[in-house]
Amino acid sequence: MTSPVENVSWKHGVVLAALYFLTLAFHRLFLHPLAGFPGPRLAAVTRDFEAYYDVVCNGQYTFKIAEMHKRYGPIIRISPHELYVSDPSFYEKLYNQDGKWDKYDWAWDAFGAPLSTICTAKHHVHKRRRAVLNHFFSKASVASRIDIVQRSVSELCRKVDEFADSRSIQISLGAAISAFTRDVSIEFAIGKRYHILDALDLDADEATLPQTSGSLWQRSKHFRWYVSLMKRMPSSMVQKTGGDGVNAFVFFLQYYSTLAAAPPGDDGSGDTTTRTIVHEILNAQIPPAEKSPGRVFEEVGTITRGGFETVANSLRMILYHIYADPEVLRRLRAELAEPRRDRSQNDQGSSDISLRTLKKLLYLTAVLMEGLRLSPGLSTRSQRIAPDRDLVYNGRVIPAGTPVGMTTLLMHHDPALYPDPKRFDPERWMDMDVRRKAEKTYAPFGRGTRICLGMHLAWAELYLVVAALVQRFDFQFDPAALADLECSSDQFIIGTSGRDGLKTFVSRVPV
Numbered sequence: 001m002t003s004p005v006e007n008v009s010w011k012h013g014v015v016l017a018a019l020y021f022l023t024l025a026f027h028r029l030f031l032h033p034l035a036g037f038p039g040p041r042l043a044a045v046t047r048d049f050e051a052y053y054d055v056v057c058n059g060q061y062t063f064k065i066a067e068m069h070k071r072y073g074p075i076i077r078i079s080p081h082e083l084y085v086s087d088p089s090f091y092e093k094l095y096n097q098d099g100k101w102d103k104y105d106w107a108w109d110a111f112g113a114p115l116s117t118i119c120t121a122k123h124h125v126h127k128r129r130r131a132v133l134n135h136f137f138s139k140a141s142v143a144s145r146i147d148i149v150q151r152s153v154s155e156l157c158r159k160v161d162e163f164a165d166s167r168s169i170q171i172s173l174g175a176a177i178s179a180f181t182r183d184v185s186i187e188f189a190i191g192k193r194y195h196i197l198d199a200l201d202l203d204a205d206e207a208t209l210p211q212t213s214g215s216l217w218q219r220s221k222h223f224r225w226y227v228s229l230m231k232r233m234p235s236s237m238v239q240k241t242g243g244d245g246v247n248a249f250v251f252f253l254q255y256y257s258t259l260a261a262a263p264p265g266d267d268g269s270g271d272t273t274t275r276t277i278v279h280e281i282l283n284a285q286i287p288p289a290e291k292s293p294g295r296v297f298e299e300v301g302t303i304t305r306g307g308f309e310t311v312a313n314s315l316r317m318i319l320y321h322i323y324a325d326p327e328v329l330r331r332l333r334a335e336l337a338e339p340r341r342d343r344s345q346n347d348q349g350s351s352d353i354s355l356r357t358l359k360k361l362l363y364l365t366a367v368l369m370e371g372l373r374l375s376p377g378l379s380t381r382s383q384r385i386a387p388d389r390d391l392v393y394n395g396r397v398i399p400a401g402t403p404v405g406m407t408t409l410l411m412h413h414d415p416a417l418y419p420d421p422k423r424f425d426p427e428r429w430m431d432m433d434v435r436r437k438a439e440k441t442y443a444p445f446g447r448g449t450r451i452c453l454g455m456h457l458a459w460a461e462l463y464l465v466v467a468a469l470v471q472r473f474d475f476q477f478d479p480a481a482l483a484d485l486e487c488s489s490d491q492f493i494i495g496t497s498g499r500d501g502l503k504t505f506v507s508r509v510p511v
């Protein structure tokens with residue numbers, strides 16, 4: 001007697017699979033709780049729609065979403081389970097401190113660091129992890145450790161100065177900025193100086209901008225096995241394919257994963273004075289599982305990296321625009337000359353202006369804000385989930401548990417908020433009333449419970465680097481460089497062409 005299984009041919013398999021997919025499609029299109037929301041039918045049926053724009057077209061879904069809104073309206077279904085809103089008036093409601101807000105684990109698990117604060121999806125777990133680090137990254141803590149940033153700014157100026165007044169060799173300022181942000185971020189978080197800037201060959205012919213791991217993230221979002229495969233790859237293989245920056249990164253990750261196993265307070269170096277995020281975690285009153293080597297490893301890796309290309313992209317954009325417009329440069333120099341004059345009249349020695357004073361300079365602040373508007377760190381949507389309550393947009397009920405996203409980059413380029421949005425115009429921020437009003441829809445560091453942990457450090461870097469370079473150097477950027485600095489693909493952070501957009505001859509500003 002033949003068993004029923006033997007009677008099943010491959011044709012039955014195909015029919016069964018087709019039935020399964022048809023039923024799934026029918027359910028998603030007509031019976032799913034999001035079925036009533038507008039959007040492309042294919043996006044409602046399968047995530048492969050997004051995968052096509054992410055993987056095949058290299059990070060184009062952000063721009064595709066912008067296009068879809070023109071056709072389908074302010075709220076759309078962009079995948080079977082996810083909604084997207086393009087109305088700035090909803091931003092405050094979606095990104096705030098009140099109530100529970102989860103992140104979308106589908107998007108964040110793709111980084112392969114589920115134990116890190118940034119990738120933690122659940123509200124209450126995130127709250128506990130974040131509380132351990134808040135003080136370390138507070139405004140007061142950054143102010144008390146500002147020497148870390150100042151030292152790296154001096155190194156940057158020294159490096160730039162090596163190229164000054166050369167008529168034949170250009171510096172790759174873009175690559176120098178990346179190395180600077182790496183040095184600062186790593187030293188601030190884990191107290192180690194790797195001198196990435198010092199080691200870098202900044203001859204413009206050699207240097208290119210370091211590319212991030214955004215394409216890995218795009219792939220692992222859609223192919224869940226991809227991230228595990230990468231994690232299993234021996235670091236020697238990673239190092240073979242990576243440059244100096246990647247090698248330094250792999251090295252310190254390895255170093256700190258060993259260190260994380262050491263007793264609290266012991267970093268193995270005999271140095272008991274340096275505070276690091278590792279100390280913060282190991283000494284915190286939290287369950288032992290929260291201090292595991294794996295968790296510390298993921299926390300160190302994600303936090304330090306959070307301060308790499310986010311700050312660097314914004315800095316490059318700001319510097320380009322300052323030097324592209326002689327009037328912006330003139331006004332900045334005039335404003336920076338005031339506190340310098342005061343310092344020399346008071347005979348306080350160094351002509352470096354303190355961070356506190358720089359923050360009070362209206363025009364400089366407007367320039368930085370405008371740069372952060374154009375290059376706000378992330379180019380992807382950041383979804384929020386209200387796990388325990390429905391949300392309401394324009395009278396439409398969004399069921400509890402639905403991931404809803406908005407993209408700051410797109411909001412910052414909305415012509416209704418910022419006329420002629422691609423134009424760099426610091427004047428937008430010179431009126432204090434306008435600044436206050438814009439706070440509802442201007443959010444380079446995000447908002448709410450997940451607002452950027454490193455924002456005070458980032459502001460300090462922006463103020464100190466721009467003030468130092470503008471006072472000391474003249475650069476001649478190629479106007480075509482702007483295209484290399486603008487977002488051309490969603491790499492989670494702003495994805496640019498990767499070409500070094502800021503190759504330039506340098507000259508010293510006459511004293």
Ligand code: HEM
Pocket residue numbers: 117118119130185189302303304306307308310311314375376377378382443444445446447449450451452453454455457458
């Ligand atoms: C111009 C520079 C920067 C920009 C524009 C920026 C932007 C952002 C944004 C928009 C978020 C929120 C993500 C979300 O909503 O899910 C974020 C989160 C975060 N950022 Fe930054 N960032 C910058 C610099 C830094 C620096 C210097 C560090 C650390 C050294 C850092 C570490 C983090 C961390 C750890 C989070 C996660 C916070 C949490 O989930 O609680 N960022 N950043």
